[in-house]
Amino acid sequence: MGGINISVSLAILVITIIISVLGFNNPTLQAKLLHNPFLANKNKEYYRLLSSGFIHNGLSHLGFNMLTFFFFGGVVEQVYVQNYGDVWGSVIFLGVYLVAIVISDLPTFFKYKDMPAYSSLGASGGVSAIVFASILFQPTNDLFLLLIPIPIPAFILGTVYVIYSYYQSKNSSDNINHSAHLYGAVAGFVISAILIPSSVSDFFVQLSNYRLPF
Template sequence: MIQNLYNTPVASIIFVLTLACSIFVFSNPQWYGKLMLHPYSIFRDRSRYYMVLSSGLIHKDWMHLLFNMVTFYYFGFPLEEMFVQFSGPLGHLYFALLYLVSMVLSDIPTIIQQKNNPGYYSLGASGSICAVLFSFILFEPKVELGVFMIIPMPAYLFAVLFVGYSIWAAKKSADGINHDAHLFGALTGVVLTLLAYPWAFSHFLSRF
């Protein structure tokens, strides 16, 4: 853990802070209403803008938290190390910006779509997690992922299936999951990574 704090301080802080905030609301559910993303309130009260960030630090239940944090652990920490290899200490800042900016941008489509729906709430770090995952895939497209922790699949194939499923599920909107945040988080991760490292696209292609 000490080594992680030294090598990947940003990922370590995000990991611990997300765990702490999520566990806190599990024990204090009255805070959900204050911290979840509520587009209806955001559009009518500027003091609620904090929800864009606070909603990314809390989760619905232990399974939701476990899935996101396991994904972040296996891809977020290595990605920060990659950024540091590419950019030196500035890589820590790039990683922080990738995570925070994708958290905000991935929620914007949902905020606009649901601005007049007082009954809509969402939460979770999935937008930022998808940004991290897809950024990692640009550098290591053939790394093998364990889909649902079981099914082996190369990262690039998972990316294609993920985008297709997210588009389909967002249109269907029948499962209560904010698939738009997943999709836009993934796209934001790719765009931000290419802005920081334009060579990543040719590197991605060269791996095939």
Template sequence: MLTDYIQNTPIASFIFALTVGLSIYAFSNPQLYGKMMLHPYTVYRDRSKWGMIITSGLIHKDWSHLLFNMITFYFFGFALESLLVAQSGPIGHLYFGGIYVIALVLSDIPTILQQKDNYGYNSLGASGAISAILFSFILFYPKTMLYIFFAIPIPAFVFGFLYLGYCIWASKNARDGINHDAHLFGALTGLVLTILLYPWVLTHFASQFGF
């Protein structure tokens, strides 16, 4: 089964393995942890540090943060890469990687601008990119049933809005070092990029609800 994932969804497999591996390694390596986190104050003033935008998306605050993001990625990331390949052929792998990386970058830009003068602010996590993957998938299959806690059935589009609602709440109330603001901008990036790549998806989405 592992070889099937690697062969059929190589980009998702690479992102998943790299993110899990680096996150776990960083948990016990504070020096690496500090170097990889996004520090908007520094990034805004030093272009050589722009790499933090990428590296901060490869590490997570703790086990619960990592598990939440990787479970979401597992459900939607591998399925989306397979879907894009089915729609576009091998270039679908590139489309998937592009959506993930572009969303990872763009979802952090508002935070950098907002926190550029706050020296004490740091953030981390892949939430912006994963939100993009989640909402891209929902455009194609909004009514796919998921099972929360492996027991509670819920349509993908409902899960998506609950996920986003929690992230918006957390961005205003949580003080955990996680860049919750990135969720909204990541979701918007995923929607826009998917619509640009597949303009027909809007009609397809509406048709799922009888429009």
């Protein structure tokens, strides 16, 4: 990997950690940055659709998102670099991540823009986008879930994830923005397919050649 693409991935990671930690100790800052559809709509504070992706609700929330991003971000960025070159590949990777955060928040913006009490935060939409871009590029790679020492092919895990997120977005009352996970995942997969069309045929070739290990 070149120095540029490594620095972009690390920059996202470091900036998110810094802003999140600052938010832990500064409720006013966190309130200013979180995704509150009512305030975004009333005060035209549309920046919240993006800024909310850089703050988190505690260390476990931050740690899970950033650990996931750490494992997948560099892989996906490298694919963009291979297709667009060091500079543009990294710039496009950054754009995909940021756009996915905004897209993932749009459904809740329209759903809750008249409800002052609703708010959400976290990088889950952007991180889901990067995970699913990775699934597009490498669908048969084995992934491991925490506490489950069994390798699961990426495309199977991705399918289960989408079904779970869709179900939870319709039926959950746990205050987690599951629709952001779902729409972020779809955004990452679709945008990457558009930007790198050859990845679509490669995706199906890899699936057609896949054989279960038992």
